[in-house]
Amino acid sequence: MKLVWSPETASKAYIDTVKSCEIFNESGVAELVAAMAAGWNAGFIVETWSQGGAIATSIGLAVASRHTSGRHLCIVPDEGSRLEYVEAIGEAGFSPEVIVGDAEEAVKGLVGINFMVVDSRHKDFAGVLRLAKLSNRGAVLVCKNAYSRSASNFRWRSVVEEEGSRRLHRSVFLPVGEGLDIAHVAVGGVNYRSGKGVVSRWFKHVDQQSGELHVFRK
Template sequence: MKLVWSPETASKAYIDTVKSCEAFQDSSVAELVSAMAAGWNAKLIVETWSQGGAIATSIGLAVASLHTGGRHVCVVPDEESASEYAEAMGKAGMSPEVVAGEPEEVMEGLVGVDFLVVDCRRGDFARVLRAAKLGQRGAVLACKNASARGTADFRWRSVVEGGGSRRRLVRSVFLPVEKGLDIAHVAAAGGSSTGKEKGRWVKHVDRQSGEEYVIRK
C-alpha cells in the first residue's frame, strides 16, 4: 500500500486550520502541513517541539488528526517543555499526546509514522529524522524553520537512506514559507526512489495572503 492523496480532506483541514489559527500572525506553515497530513490520510502524525516554540503548527496537525481519525504525538526534550506545550495546547482546546525524552528512545516507541514535522531550531532534529520508524505506506517528512540550519550541510538522502536504511527518497522540495519549510516524500520499505511514482507537485496560491504552496497531488 502507498499513501493516497485526498484533495477533499486536505481542503477541509486547511479551512479548519485557518479558522483555528486566526489569532496567530504566522500560520502559513500550520495551514500547509495540516492540509498535507490530512490529504495523505496520516494515521500517526508526529512533531517535535521545545520551549518557546510557536504553537500554530501543532494546532494544524491536531486538526489534521481529527480529519483522519489518527494519532497526534508531540516529542519534547524534557518534562518542563511537556508541561508548557500541554498548557498551550489546552488553551487552544486540544490535547495531543506528549512524550519527553531522547529522540532515539522516544521514536523507538512510535512505530508506523506517516507524517513527521521536526523543528530545525532543535539541535537534534536530524537524529529524530533518522530514528523515525516510518509506516509501511511510506511517509512525508517536513523540516520547519529550515533557515535555522544555517550553513550546515543537510542532505535528505543522507538522512533518509543513510546507515543501511531501506527507506528511499522519492522527491523533496524547499518552500520559502515563513522561515523555510523543507519537505521530503519517502517511499515504503523496498520502494523506488526513481521518481516514477504516480503523482505530481502542484502549486497553489493563497488568494488572501498571496503566498505560494506546493502540494503533491
C-alpha cells in the first residue's frame, strides 16, 4: 500500500484553509501544505513549532487532518511555546495534540507518520527528519523556511536513506514564502535474514539478440 493522491480532498482543504487563514498576511504556505497533507490522505500529521513562529501553517495542517479524519500532533520545546500555540490555534477553532520537549527525543516515540513539517531555522531539524518513524505507506516530509536553513549542506538522501528501508522517491524546492523543501519518501520491506530494511526496485533489461524486454524485481 502507498500514499494515493486525491485532488478533490486537496482542493477542499485548500479552500477551507484560505477561509481559516484570511486574517494572516502570508504567502500561500498554509494553503499549499494543507492541500498536500489532505491530498495524500495523511492519517498522522506531525509538525514542530516554537514560540514566535507563524501559526498559519499549523492551521492548514489542522484543516487537513479534519478532511482526512487523521491525527495532528505538534512538538514544541517548552511550556511557553505550548501556551502560545494552543491559544493561537484554539482561536481558529482547532485543538491538535501537543507534546512538550526536545523534538528529536519526542519524535522517537511516534510511529506511522504520513506527513511531517519541520522548521529549517532550527538546528535539529535534520535530526528530527532522520529519526521519524514513517508509515509503511510512505510519507511526505516538508522543510519550511528553507531559505534560512541552519544547515546549508542539507541533502535529502543523507537524511532519508541513512536508514535502509527508506528511499527518496522525489524531492522539489518551491519558492513559496520563505522556501519549501519537500520530499516524497517511499518505505520498503524488511529483509528478515539480515534484520535490515531493504527496498524492492524494478529493473528493465533488453535482450540484445531477441529484442525482448525483460522486467524483474530485485
